[in-house]
Amino acid sequence: MQRLKQLYDWLDNRTGIKEHLREVLFETVPGGSRWRYVWGSTLTFTLMIQFITGIFLWMGYSASGQTSWESVYYIQEHMTGGHFLRGLHHWTAQVMTVLLVLHLMQVVIDGAYKAPREINFWFGIILLQLVLALSLTGYLLPWDQKGYWATKVATDIMGSTPIIGETMKQLVLGGADYGHHTLTRFFALHAGILPLSVIGLTVGHIYLFRRHGLTPKKPIKKADEYFWPEQVLKDAVACLAVLVTILVLHFAFNGAHLDAPADPSSAYPARPDWYFLFLFQFLKYFPGHWEVLGAVVLPGLAMTLVFLMPIIGKSERGHRFNVGLLFGILAFAGILTFVAVNADRNNPTYIASKEQAAREAAIVKELAENGIPPEGALALLQGPKLFAQHCASCHTYGGENGLGNSVEKPSAPDLKGFASREHLTELLHPERFESAKFFGNTAHAQKSKMHDFLNDEFDGINDDKDLRADMDLLIKAISAEAKLASQSKLDLEDREAIQKGRELFDEIGCIDCHALGGWNADDYSAPDLTGYGSRNWMLGIVNDPAHERFYGKKNDRMPAFGKDEKLTRRQMERLVDWLRGE
Amino acid sequence: MTNESDHNSKDEQPDRRQFIKGASCVIGAVIGSVPMVAGVRVSLSPLVDKEAAESGAMLRLGDLGDLETGVPMKFAIVADKSDKWTRYKDVPVGAVYLVKQKEDAKEPVVAFNTVCPHLGCFVDYRKEETDFFCPCHDSNFALDGKLKNGVSPRGMDTLEVELRNTTEVWVKFQRFKANSKDKIAIS
Ligand code: FES
Numbered sequence: 001m002q003r004l005k006q007l008y009d010w011l012d013n014r015t016g017i018k019e020h021l022r023e024v025l026f027e028t029v030p031g032g033s034r035w036r037y038v039w040g041s042t043l044t045f046t047l048m049i050q051f052i053t054g055i056f057l058w059m060g061y062s063a064s065g066q067t068s069w070e071s072v073y074y075i076q077e078h079m080t081g082g083h084f085l086r087g088l089h090h091w092t093a094q095v096m097t098v099l100l101v102l103h104l105m106q107v108v109i110d111g112a113y114k115a116p117r118e119i120n121f122w123f124g125i126i127l128l129q130l131v132l133a134l135s136l137t138g139y140l141l142p143w144d145q146k147g148y149w150a151t152k153v154a155t156d157i158m159g160s161t162p163i164i165g166e167t168m169k170q171l172v173l174g175g176a177d178y179g180h181h182t183l184t185r186f187f188a189l190h191a192g193i194l195p196l197s198v199i200g201l202t203v204g205h206i207y208l209f210r211r212h213g214l215t216p217k218k219p220i221k222k223a224d225e226y227f228w229p230e231q232v233l234k235d236a237v238a239c240l241a242v243l244v245t246i247l248v249l250h251f252a253f254n255g256a257h258l259d260a261p262a263d264p265s266s267a268y269p270a271r272p273d274w275y276f277l278f279l280f281q282f283l284k285y286f287p288g289h290w291e292v293l294g295a296v297v298l299p300g301l302a303m304t305l306v307f308l309m310p311i312i313g314k315s316e317r318g319h320r321f322n323v324g325l326l327f328g329i330l331a332f333a334g335i336l337t338f339v340a341v342n343a344d345r346n347n348p349t350y351i352a353s354k355e356q357a358a359r360e361a362a363i364v365k366e367l368a369e370n371g372i373p374p375e376g377a378l379a380l381l382q383g384p385k386l387f388a389q390h391c392a393s394c395h396t397y398g399g400e401n402g403l404g405n406s407v408e409k410p411s412a413p414d415l416k417g418f419a420s421r422e423h424l425t426e427l428l429h430p431e432r433f434e435s436a437k438f439f440g441n442t443a444h445a446q447k448s449k450m451h452d453f454l455n456d457e458f459d460g461i462n463d464d465k466d467l468r469a470d471m472d473l474l475i476k477a478i479s480a481e482a483k484l485a486s487q488s489k490l491d492l493e494d495r496e497a498i499q500k501g502r503e504l505f506d507e508i509g510c511i512d513c514h515a516l517g518g519w520n521a522d523d524y525s526a527p528d529l530t531g532y533g534s535r536n537w538m539l540g541i542v543n544d545p546a547h548e549r550f551y552g553k554k555n556d557r558m559p560a561f562g563k564d565e566k567l568t569r570r571q572m573e574r575l576v577d578w579l580r581g582e
Numbered sequence: 583m584t585n586e587s588d589h590n591s592k593d594e595q596p597d598r599r600q601f602i603k604g605a606s607c608v609i610g611a612v613i614g615s616v617p618m619v620a621g622v623r624v625s626l627s628p629l630v631d632k633e634a635a636e637s638g639a640m641l642r643l644g645d646l647g648d649l650e651t652g653v654p655m656k657f658a659i660v661a662d663k664s665d666k667w668t669r670y671k672d673v674p675v676g677a678v679y680l681v682k683q684k685e686d687a688k689e690p691v692v693a694f695n696t697v698c699p700h701l702g703c704f705v706d707y708r709k710e711e712t713d714f715f716c717p718c719h720d721s722n723f724a725l726d727g728k729l730k731n732g733v734s735p736r737g738m739d740t741l742e743v744e745l746r747n748t749t750e751v752w753v754k755f756q757r758f759k760a761n762s763k764d765k766i767a768i769s
Contacts, residue, residue: 049617056621067667074667080630081623088620229603236609243613371669 025228027210031220033231036110038238039103040209045239046096047202049246050134053089054191061141063187064180066376068143069261073368073377076258083255090256091249093135095242097275100128101330108309108326111319112215118310120208125307127201130194132275137190139273143183145357148262149270151186152178157283157295178264260360261377266385268357269350271340278336281343302329359404367578383578386571390561391415396437397579411441412558418579419482419533421490424475430454430461443556449513450526457508470504477501481516482533486581521548538576542567633664639754640742646749649682649691654707654714654725656696659755678741678753679707679714681725693741693753694727700734702760714738735763 012018029037060079062071075082104124107113113121140151159169174181225231272280279299286294305312305325313319344350360381367380384402392401394412401407414437417423426432433454434445444450461467480491480498491498505516513526528549531537540547543562546555561567567575643657659676662669677696683689694714698705703718713730714723722730727738742754759766 045613048614052617052621056624059625060627070667075624078631078667079624079627081620082627085620085624088617229599229606233602233606233609236606236613239613240609243616247616368667371664372667374668374670 025226025232027213027227029214029225029227029231030216032222032225033227033234034217035234035238036106036217037214037231038235039099039106040206041235042238042242043096043099043103044202044206045242046092046099047198049092049243050089050096051195053085053092054195056085057089058191061187063141063183065143065183066374068141068183069258070368070372070377072142072144072258073365076255077365077368084250087250087253087255088246091246091253093138094249094274095246096131097135099242100131104128105326105330107215108322110215110217111313113310113322114215114313114319115310117208117212117215120205120212121310122307123201123205123208125303127198127205130198130201134190134194134198135273135275137186137194140186141183141190142258143262144259144361145262145266145268146257146259146271148178148264149268150272153270153280154272154276157291160291161296162292178262258361258365259357260364260381263378263381266360267353269344269353271344274337274341277340278333281336281340356403356405363404370582379574380578382571382574386567386575387415387578390567391575394557399437409441410436412556413438413442415579417581418538419479420484420487421475421479424479425471428454428458428471428475430458443554453509470508473497473501473504474510475501477505477516478529478532481529481531481537482580484533484580519549525552527551533580535573535576535580538579539572542572542576633666640744640752641755642746642750642752643678643680643693644751646682646690646745646751649680649751651682651684652725654679654681654694656707659753661755676755676757677704678755680743680751680753689743690745691743691751692726693743693751694738695741695756695758697739697757697760698734699736699739699758699765700761705738735761736765739765 008018057075060071060075060082062068072086076086077083107121107124136151136154140147155169155172158172159165161168170176172182172185173179174185271277279295282298283291283294286292306329309322309325313322363384364377364381367383368377373379384397387395387397387402388405392407394410396407396410396414396416398416399406399414413427427438432438434440434451439445439448439450458467458471461471476494476497477499478501479487480494483491502516505511505514510516510529513524514529515524516529519528519530527541528537539562541550544560545551545558546553546560551558559566562569562572639661641659641661643659644655649655657678657680658674659678660672661675662671663673663675664670679694679696681692681694683692694705696705697703698716698718698721700716700719700721703716705714705716705721705723707713708715712725714725714727715721716723716734719733720731721733723734723738724730727740729737739756739758741756744752744754746752756767757769759768
């Protein structure tokens, strides 16, 4: 303790810290401490949380079209504590918006904006707008569907402002279209320019607040007190309550949401974050060229009125007008927000696309577990999307269309885990082969050679251990042809069994129709199983299933995607890589 | 000038005041530490979240026929690599020198990692001087990798070589800890 005091004296000697501390702590609170004075402190506290969590998030964030979503995903899912850190940052931003409104309400109701505090009020209003700008810019940074589309709408509104709109939009986006520079610019705003401005103005705000002192709530009933410790305790408890609220929100909503990566090619119901919803709803009442009125003119007018409050509020009547105006705006915004939320809640299209977006987000996150290609996470979704679009009219993927939706009347085999041991175990089972999940609805089911062969050779496989063992060897051998990454270890371990399986393939007569190594068109009448399920084989069959190497003339309805130029080579690769789990 | 004891003097309940002061400090410390701890925890990720190190698989670099006895030849190592969220396919991750040995040697080919064991620069092969030379702090190595001066703590790092099908040269690419006397593999 003695040491500590010595150190304190030493420091004071060189900095005069005692004097400063005294000034800060022994500010007079007229009429004593009150709970209604805590809002400014809680805001300062949330700002502090945002600076701290923001800087640490910065360490993991990378602003560009191919890395924004990816790095946020990585922070959230792969870095210890990342989920919590991002949740804290996100929910503090939400709570901060509410605190801003509360602080403003307290200032206006108590008349704290009146002379000589006008400038400080204006500082506060600018701060409010800066914080909203921080929210707006931060919303885009994860580059996910909701941030992307919401920002697109916001910047398009900006672009429709007469005369300067288009120029401003280009400056903000860093070009004519959304891309790398949109992100780098938004990030510079979000983590550089805006926070610095906020710090500067907050210092000024607090300095002016100190200069003029607190505006006491009249009538004053109690004796004056110093700021320390009574008001400090109240402020601290209020901050604690704010923090608890943030934590509760974080845990209740399981952190911050991350949608699927931004995809300009997919439908998504764009909505701004909840605190801008009222503006979004407001806009709906101004169709066509009236839009400017709803987007710029009227909100601008309201803001101007708020700005003029210190001047309007000089008289008692003016003050009452101000209070009425503020409550009017808030009530109006509240009603509009409710209308917007309610409309969405009763809109099946909106709900359906939200659910679809959530499914896609889950799919892409699962795929990203194995690493993301340098082109970005959007590429990962191309496989399932192409499948849903081109294949799922006949095939299924685990009973679904690849994007988590059911398929009506599938007519071709399920392709999930294609060529894996599990897949073949089912496919080559005499009873399963002709089930609807595999070839049941195709020309290859009844009365085909394959059907007869399975029923002759493997009849009663359920009860016959030897038959099962034989089938097991065959499956290992055929599946090894696929060289699936997920099975590479097993394939290596079972080298002997695979060799035996290949021998069995010849012995029991598979080789009479299917080739396994060394295919030629004359000797084999059924699909070539050399490299069955491998990347090349799959690309081959997608390219042209009616090629002699595959189904030849027996091809049942499957289109030649590559040969007939329905898909590009790159698209086929994406599709095949996804099917192969790469 | 006032000081703190003056402020306290008019207080009638010193215990209560003491409690309020204490409580303010405690709450302040707690709420301040939450974002700080949350942030620091994530920044420690490199120590906590160990990424699966890629085990050095054998890579095929070239053919015995491509090499000239006693003349180092440089080969780029192209391999799959993951970096945080990104998984790269076939990107350069390093380079090796292959030196074909004389007929009667125990090992037909010797492979060196091109990274200087001193502080990690890229070591050059100098044709005229017939040696390896590191341009950063002038480390000098003989063609068998042995130290020729005392800058680097150890000679150049050899890598495991395998001849398959009599002429294919396969190498197990690994990295080693810099500036230590012992050769310690780090991947
Ligand atoms: S790094 Fe090679 S000599 Fe220092």
